Amino acid sequence: MRYSGFRVLKEGLTGNKGWGKAWREPDPKPEYDIVIIGGGGHGLATAFYLAKEFGLTNVAVLEKGWLGSGNIGRNTTIIRSNYMLPGNEPFYEFSLKLWENLEQETNYNAMVSQRSILNLFHTDGQRDAFVRRANAMLLAGADAELADAAQLRQELPFLDFDNARFPIKGGLFQRRGGTVRHDAVAWGYARAADSRGVDIIQNCEVTGFQIENGTCTGVETSRGPIRAKKVAMCVAGSSGRVAAMAGMRLPIESHVLQAFVTEGLKPVLPGVVTFGAGHFYVSQSDKGGLVFGGDIDGYNSYAQRGNLPVVEDVCEGGMAIMPMIGRARLLRSWGGIMDMSMDGSPFIDKTHIDGLYFNGGWCYGGFKATPASGFCYAHLLAKDEPHPTATELRLDRFITGNMIDEKGMGNQPNLH
């Protein structure tokens, strides 16, 4: 069924009785060409692009819980491509371009809203680094814009310009950045992949790998064994646990990142704003809630909850740059488990086991990468060679010393 305004009108007039299932609920078949482990944003996107771009539809997505139950459903919905390093920037810009056509490609309104993202800076050193970054973005074909304090005062008069501990000196805009209705991304990809023949199997937990002579030939699941020519891990947040079943140790630690939303408010914020002297980033959802976050709690965790020091630290950051939010109320907080990698950058690569592929290590930047991650993973799975924008996202880069360390924090995951 194709969604459209006309369809909404027609159904509205006939009692909304004609809407069908958004996706099938198939039982797993005994064998597939490709089995994707993980029905989150990246896994569903991978399935969609495998079908759409590479014509591979004998594909199953296995999801332990309900689809989209991982970090696609618990993030701060920001999209952007304001990266600096050559290993990253082309990939994220590719992702942003895919976001720009997402709804037309999937026939699902995920509310991709290019309302801009602004990174504030507060020192000359930060400004120099942002100029370098902005130029890298422009050289990679992305957009960037530098604003001084006077211009920001015009555009965002509610920021604290006059009484700030760390005065705002300016900011880096990416106008094409913005937000997306996160759950709808999973649903859109799921529906579009399903309609092309991909089996999306919920409540199907992978419990082991079938590995014969160094080749992966399938998976064991809570719904029985499934054979596959290729098995694709796509379980960021649980990568350590799943990879351990294949005997792998990864350059990844699992950490919890909290996110927050306020009660609904009439429009306050035009776009995304990030603080440069504390841990705080914020946008406003279409429903009106301020959606914000900060730093990870900082200790290894598989518990989807955080603790108070970070909650307070993040709100301090918020009040420091926009003291007009003091009377808005925090409505809900939640925690998601992040694959924190050793250089802050992800992996899309083959593993040392034939037929077993790995996608993970997204730290807390996985949401914005969803389309490109899916596209590039599909490319790797279909052609056995990396997509041109993802050649550096290798698992062996710490052996060779070719790290992609945007923040320069080294091999300590909780600092990225």
Add this chain to the structure above:
Amino acid sequence: MNQINRLPGGLIDRTEEVKFQFNDKWMRGYPGDTLASALMANGQLLVGRSFKYHRPRGVFTAGSEEPNALVQLRRRAAQEPNTRATVVELFEGLYATSQNHRGSLEHDLLAVNDLFAPFLSAGFYYKTFMWPKAFWEKLYEPIIRSAAGLGRLSMQEDPDSYDKGFLHCDLLVIGAGPAGLAAALTAGRSGARVILADEDFRPGGRLNAETLELDGMAGHHWAAQAVAELSAMGNVRLMARTTVYGAYDHGVYGALERCTDHLAQSDGKPRQVLWRIYSKRAVLAAGATERPIAFGNNDRPGILLAGAMRTYANRYAVAPGKQVAVFTNNDDGWRTAADLYAKGVEITAIVDSRDGPALLDIPGARHYGGQAVMDTVGRKGIKSITLTDGKVIPCDGLAVSGGWNPNVHLTCHQRGRPEWREDLCAFVPGGDLPPGMVVAGAANGAMTLAAALSEGAVKASAQIQDLGITPKGGDMPQAEDEPRETSAFWHVKASKKRAWVDLQNDVTVKDVKLANTEGFRSVELLKRYTTMGMATDQGKTSNIAGLAILAEQAGKTIPEVGTTIFRPPYTPVPLGALAGRARGTDFRPYRLTPSHKWAEENGASFVTVGNWLRAEWYTRPGEKGWRDSVDREASQTRTTVGICDVTTLGKIDIQGKDAGAFLDMVYANTFSTLKVGRVRYGLMLREDGICYDDGTTARMGENHYVTTTTTANAVVVFRRMEFVRQCLCPDMDVHLISITDGWAQFAVAGPKSRDLLRKVIDAEHDISNEAFPFMSCGPVTVCGGTPARLFRISFSGEMAFELAVPARYGNAMMAVLNEAGKEFDATPYGTEALGVMRIEKGHCTGNELTGQTTAHNIGLGKMVSQKKACIGNVLSQRPEMIRDDAVRLVGFRPVDRSRKLIAGSHFITKGDAANMANDQGWMTSVAYSPNLGYSIGLGFIKQGQDRMGEIVRAVSPIHGTDMEVEIVSPHFVDPEGERLRG
């Protein structure tokens, strides 16, 4: 308007009246009222508009679970959106307005949405607004956004202040209803340190709302007595107006105390206090929340939960009307009929979905057993109900009871999952509670008064016994077990009209059914697709009905479908309270240098460096801009002498027999071979082989070194050194002390630096070039015996010294140095001139050592010893990190010397297109060199060491610039280093 709906009695103070305004209309109420009860008393049933359909809505509950009656409280900067009228205490002059309507509350233009409801079903927006593509941001989304949202922020800085506090206790009791009071009394009488917190301004919970008796005493009297007893106990802290909003790890609870919200003005006091409560044990006695039943047009003003209606009648002495009907699926609903009747309200009908005899005989009230309410009439206030048999019954109020849900919220904050209890038709706390917590009373499914009292006492006894405290005085008064039979009845299937499940977010039974049809079958998917339970009340009244309808549609039982769990906070917490005092200039503390005062008095302007404030330059008379000052300071330092406070650099005192070996381990180069009285530059790597920090280390004695770090890394380097000391080399004889704040340190740089210092340093210390050459160090005295340390090191490239004195002498030392320097035309200089001179000398700072830089990149690859164990040397040799064509740090100058270089420019080989594939590197730091008379820069460029003299393009597309620059040595001034040895 007078108080037309006021009843007799109640726990309000009728001796004085309180005047307040709603939508600019003056009204009157009494102390003890909430805004909601006062509005109801004044006949103001229409209070707000719903989120999506802008339906007229009135007060629905009597507590923090309120979905409908949200108002904007107070005015101007103090305006507080989305405030639940049901928890706002009435105060003189209170000002509130309704929200979320265009036009007036009575005539909301957006009420037109209600007519389009068939087209606005669950998730409709995911299916449309996609064409044309550009219209989303330009047209659809702005319209949606302006219609969405609820209340408004003032857009002004929050005028109130907030505090934070920390409390410790043996037992935290959450909720001061019957179970909580019993728990607190038991623990308090036993001598335990108790905190009893309740969100209400009047502790007592349902005791204040019911007519039940304890020991023959009115419930609210007993509660008041218990409160008095607890208040008199030194070991009990009773906190009213305090919501425990979150259960965090290891017995830590977050609580918000509202200190001045019930007053017209804060008068400088903190509005709220955010408490962090450290408890050894906790009793959750949070009570229960009533839930509605879904039927056609069940959202009209005048329709209230039955228990809330009772609260209004008994506690606040108000009712929404004169003729009230009751619709219930359980025994408890009948109490509402009885209590209202006792207050003189006519009960027109008692509709019980259960087919059975009348439970109570209420004169005038007709009992309709086995029936349900199918529809209602009355757009801005209910006028009648229609039963399933078609009978229409007039009424101006309807009390609905669908049973009660235990308030399990805090039991879920650590991923605990509630369990279904068939006899209660409700979820109760599961087994996986936060460690240290037990649950008592209605929150635990003990729904009757007697059961709640006894469970509170018993559970508290067990908790304190666990802590080794002997319980005493746990006897609780006699109370009855009132009838609480209930039935599973969630929505009226015969109803064809829209039946609301989530009132605030306008989610109806049809929406839930549609979500199920479309495959959103997990309760989490249902919630996300329909937005059920996502409003400001977080589904406190709606979630279970939604779940039940989903289960029914899917042909499953409720426990099979499962439940969503609750996350903090229990009720919303203002961001201002969570931030506390850390805002504005108090966001983080200031660190001031020892000479800060002198600098202030001498024309310094300051810059933030981490938490430090440092002098960035000193303005002299006649200087028009910062460049004038900085150029002068840099030139003067190179021609006479300059003085700069460099205290902010980290200083670490390292002592012990193994101090040298320790430094060999933490630095890439060697220090054990350094002679006493000498200083050496050190490069520190991370274990991954990347440059971490650099600085100088002075050997003050055989077993004594003083190391300096960069300002930015002072803390982390010290931390890393302690790691090496304790975790890697635990038997080394070495001790570390941070002395950053203990010593004030000044750079004295320039050709006249020695002359100046000779005037300050006591004469017995020979600081001639022969006795104290470049890279010397040693103890000296200044100004007639004051102990000091002298280091002959140079960041500026001039002959230079750094003089350290105990920090308390820092400001005086700065004054003395400048006074002594007058005859040499000395100048103080700030961080900007410091930066200019270091660029002129090609020294690295944070702009170069970004955490991505190898020693190889900065031409110091050979410094990384491969002949000893040290942090980082092994991984620094990975192939990609020592490539010949890696970027190298070099100098740059513009071919056209009049042009200004830009830090952050990227380098492109001449003739190549400017794109990422051709990116050769970037400019890290630039400055105007007053000594050379043109702009100079440092930067990284591929294979820079082999490209001296090459002209490349420095492009900065963000500025639209593209200029030719020449690759030169990074040592722009005195490349041979003759001056610093002079």
Add this chain to the structure above:
Amino acid sequence: MIINHPLLGPRDVAEFVYLGDAALIDRPDWQAPDAQAQFHAYGYLRDNPAGAHRELWYHEQGDRSWLVVTRDTVTHEISKVELARDVARARGRSK
């Protein structure tokens, strides 16, 4: 969270700084023939268990002790707290 410091008693986690897996104490021999491979595993690969995890915390706002804390990464329950120096010695580290 609260860490029960072996010398100072229970302390709020905000006083501490986290580093990571206590295996970081087991630093390889720089002279081993496969030193680079060993250091790669030491510096980059992690067990990352869901369950009991021995990990390093530094009491920065306190006595500057490095501690080895055994904490469950799913429940956050802390079952053991040791001085890292004692652990290091027990694992054969010396100078």
